[in-house]
Amino acid sequence: MRIRSLTVAAACGAALLAAGLLPAVASGVPDPPFAQEEPVGAAELLAKVASCDQVSNGLYRTDETSAATVPVCGARGAVFWTADMDIDCDGRRTAKCNEATDPWFLPDTAFHQSDGEPLRSDALPFVVVPGVSDIWDHFAAGVEGGAVAAVIHDDRLVYAVVGDTGPRRIIGEASYAAAEALGIDPDPATGGTASGVTYILFKGSRVSPIESHEAAVALGERLAREFVQSD
Template identity: 55%
Template sequence: MRKLLLFSAMVVAAGLAPAATAVASTAPVAVQAGPTAQQLLAKTTSCKQVSNGKYKTDDETGRTIAVCDAGGAVFWKADMDIDCDGQPTARCNKDTDPWFQDGTAFPRSDGKALIADQTPYIVVPSVSSTWNFGNSGLKGAGSCAVIYNNKVLYAVIGDTGPNDIIGEASYAAAKALGINPDPANGGVDSGVTYICFKNSKVSPIEDHAKSTSVGEGLAAKFVQG
């Protein structure tokens, strides 16, 4: 899911100094906590479509992905493109990512943008006539389970993307799931399930341990419902 950015060029033209580079965290990202992948996927076998139409996974693909209601959550099954947006780091910056932007739709508790190679987050489509994520009980810092290759990762809603494309998550989320996190050529074409829990919030948004504990509890209620 790619977003062109002219801001970097404008900064250079204006002679402004580049933003400071954030230092990447070495803290491990927790995977496979709470219910199993099979238990969660069993709740996504049928789709009660809530999106008004379907989404593309990339610019060149057709509209094949629906957003589905599942009681206490909504879900979609798509690909994973890599979002490296947010505070620049050695892994995520305008040199490593041709589509890099230095902001995220939902900031950290200190008011700064998220750090994509530290915080596992997903990207939801910007509001459009196809779907308004807020109308489905989702919001920034909301809790989600991301499932790939029998692994479960708990992440937050951290950014918004194009209004006609779905299936994107941060560098940290991809790496934790064993997906190539390179923003230029990484990601995976299919096989990723995103389950986002309604009316949930992780605070602070950047605290992955809190994201995991909140997600575990919500996932347990979801599979029991």
């Protein structure tokens, strides 16, 4: 009787499967895996910002003695610029970032961790935005502390947060950790690079807590995908 019951059950199951009333896994055929999109690459982002719709009221210098040549550009959901990279080692004192290693060291950053402490420049990738001026107001543009940024140099891409502000008429600066991740010499006194760094800041975004690089990467990857797919 047991053999007959199993035979009848199998026949009923086959009939239900044929009628579409049982899922495919009942027949031993697994569902196909869900397709997953690859993370956005540096080349895709650079292609999206190949042209500039200038949103700043003027141009920025990359240092005190250079000519003003760098505009802030706008795109749907982001602002961006291409400049040099100076090294910001401000914030919490560490073996790599202090008065002895950095002639311009300041023990604070414009934006703070969730515990109220300054950011740690040698551990957290972050970018520096120019202080508010008649050239450009990052707050009015929807870019505040903790906004997520994609920073690109050569074929390398790192996601960072907006972590500090700098001089009002100079642009192109990021933390020790951001430079290191991009393969740029992070020494605050002698490092950095003279050109070729693209900074893409996503408007209205905010990483919480600001000190979580993992959160910046997760949000950055999502916003980057939306950015390259936008019209």
